[in-house]
Amino acid sequence: MxxxxxxxxxxxxxxxxxxxxxxxxxxxxxxxxxxxxxxxxxxxxxxxxxxxxxxxxxxxxxxxxxxxxxxxxxxxxxxxxxxxxxxxxxxxxxxxxxxxxxxxxxxxxxxxxxxxxxxxxxxxxxxxxxxxxxAAGIADDGTPALILQAPMSGDLQAAVTAAMILQEAASRVGDVLPLHVVHGDPGIGKISLGIELGALANRSGNDIVILFAARLRSDGRLLWSRRFVLPAEDSAAHLRRVAGGVTVAILHGVEALREVVTDPRLRRMPLQDVFSYSAVRLRRADEQLAQIDPNGDRAVILALRSYIRHTMLLERLAKNPQEEEEMASDMAARARELSPGNPTALGVNAMVAAWKGQSETAFDMARHAIAIDDENPIARLAYSSALTGMGHHREAEAEASAAHMSALSELGPAAWVLRRAIAATRIGDLRSAERYFATTHGYAPENRPALRFLSAIRYELGDEQGAQAALQKLKKLEPDFTLELMASDAYPVDSLRRAGLLKITRSGLI
The missing domain is CATH 1.10.10 (Arc Repressor Mutant, subunit A)
Structure with a gap:
């Protein structure tokens, strides 16, 4: 009581x-x-x-x-x-x-x-x-709630630090997933489905120790817990690192919630599918997001659906590329209109502009997204790509490298390694590029750009056997692939073309 x-x-x-x-x-x-x-x-x-x-x-x-x-x-x-x-x-x-x-x-x-x-x-x-x-209180769209509880602490600084981290993590989650973030507890009769997120924070010598715990709303089951230690004298410098770790834990927890809760009204959050390179998974993610937002009036979902189409264009998975490009552009623009300050929406707009060859527009939008939240994963991907498009290859590699080391890169690690690989290619560091592309392939065997670059770079480095192996894997993913097609202007290997790395198209290896 x-x-x-x-x-x-x-x-x-x-x-x-x-x-x-x-x-x-x-x-x-x-x-x-x-x-x-x-x-x-x-x-x-x-x-x-x-x-x-x-x-x-x-x-x-x-x-x-x-x-x-x-x-x-x-x-x-x-x-x-x-x-x-x-x-x-x-x-x-x-x-x-x-x-x-x-x-x-x-x-x-x-x-x-x-x-x-x-x-x-x-x-x-x-x-x-x-x-x-x-059974009451499930949102009409079937999305769960993230209920932020007040941190428990006997130390004021520890309590304030934990509260700041909770707020920042919740804000970042809301930028990439359509969750209902609730501050304080409105009562289980009003919200019964979702995750309760709280923190226990205390001082331990010169450190602040915070234990974050997420529990299932309906019965209090522990879903996950994370412990972080921050130096009390310099806690502000570590807030973003900890907030990133908490954000990733929330996102993975929400994505796995459907496996824990059997209620058929709960929608699955397909975040890993969004960052995949499989046609089946990408289309499944798009369908699930469309079910959550049938009216197309939620900025985050529109941005993610545009991002999916952008990936399908890059991967040559779109059955009708022109139609998919128009839809990607329209969804990105509507997302930005609905939420001009959403870094995910701005980042996706930058990616679409880059695809259309609008390098300066892409750079400006990506820079705007980064100014709003320089930890947002899609904003950072867009910014690194835009730097490449503007010819700032070393800056692009530095941005991709730094982002790859951040906690949020865990959402789609292949995308970050791929960015580092492309940037390394553009600055002429082919040994590093080959290593990064091989790592990308390890993370995402269905990623086609990694195999295209691997084949060309390995051939350039004199590894014909490795180049041929990459071409054979690419052929399985793209049955219509030929070296003649790779040499054509229509094939998406502009970075290789600019770097003069298309000698493989005359190799006859496949």
Whole structure:
């Protein structure tokens, strides 16, 4: 039994019977109960006058605990209660140290036979209603909620640091996935499906130690936990690193939520499919995103669907390239119109502009996206690519290298290694480029650009056997592939062409 204020401050009275009175009033019809009934429940063994005086004392204790919110307690002729316009009831209960939700009013131990009977009946009643209650509150689009709990800490600096990290991580998650981010707990009757994210933060010598934990909303099951240590004297310098780690944990947790929750209304979040290079997975991701946003009015989803089409164009997976290019361009533009400050939307617009050969536009949009959030994965991909398009190859390689080392690169590692490889190719470091392209292929065997570059660079380095092996793998992915096609202006190997690395097209290796 806990009473929280508007800022989640604890207003719970200390007295056991005062808390019992709150439990009774809060769960009564209209949050009101007759004084004689409340007196029978809590003071059944006292005479009428003593019992009435004890009830007055309990109400006084509750009002003192409420402080400036004392008007939440209301009274009338023969009844007492709580103001339903001020007080909301949450029957979910907070998860305990073991991660499980306790039974109703588990902390109340009042040795009155009448109250014991009432408590037993109430627990049975609310246990029977639990399934119905947990079935409520799923968003119409089937997306889960991310509920940010206030950090628990006895140290002010540790609490503020943990809160800042939670806010930044939630903001980044919202930029790449269509989640409902909720600050504070509105009650399980309103939101029952999703993830509760909280933190336990404390000082340990000169360090701040923060344990972030995500639990399943419906039953308190622990989904994941992450522990981070930051130096207290320089915690600001480490906030982004930790926020990145928490962001990745949230994204992976949300993507795996469908495997934990069997409710058919819950939509799958296909983030790994979005960053894949498989035609089947890319189309599946597009279909699932379209189901979440059938009206096409959510910027993040439109941006991701445009990104999918951009990948399909690069990979030669589009059945109708002209149509896919028009759709990618239209979705990117609409995403930017709906959310001009969304770094994902801006990054995708930059990628589409680069595909069209609009290098300066792509660079300007990517630079704008980075200015908003220089940790956003799609914004950073777009920026590195735009630097290449402007001829700033060493800067492009440095950006790709730095981004590859960040926590968020875990979402699509092949994309980052591929960027480093292309940048290395453009500055003439073919040994490094060959190594990066081989790593890209290891991460994503279906990635076609990696095999195109591998074949050309290996041939340039005198490794004809390695070049032939790459061509054979490429042929399996692209049945229509020929060296003559690779030499044509229509084939997407502009970087190889600019670097003078298309000698392989005259090799006759395949």
């Amino acid at each position: 806990q009473l929280l204020g508007p800022a989640q401050e604890n207003l719970t009275p200390r007295g056991m019977k005062a808390r019992g009175a709150l439990a009774v009033m809060g769960t009564s019809v209209n949050m009101q109960i007759g004084r004689p009934r409340l007196q029978d429940l809590l003071f059944s063994e006292r005479d009428q006058e003593q019992g009435a005086a004890s009830i007055r004392q309990l109400l006084r204790e509750i009002r003192i605990a409420l402080g400036p919110h004392r008007d939440a307690v209301v009274t009338g002729p023969g009844w007492v209660g709580l103001d339903g316009q001020i007080v909301a009831l949450d029957m979910a209960g907070r998860a305990g140290a073991d991660g499980r939700r306790p039974e109703f009013a588990a902390d109340l131990d009042i040795a009155d036979p009448e109250f014991e009977d009432w408590l037993r009946d109430a627990r049975s009643h609310y246990e029977d209603q639990a399934d119905d209650q947990l």
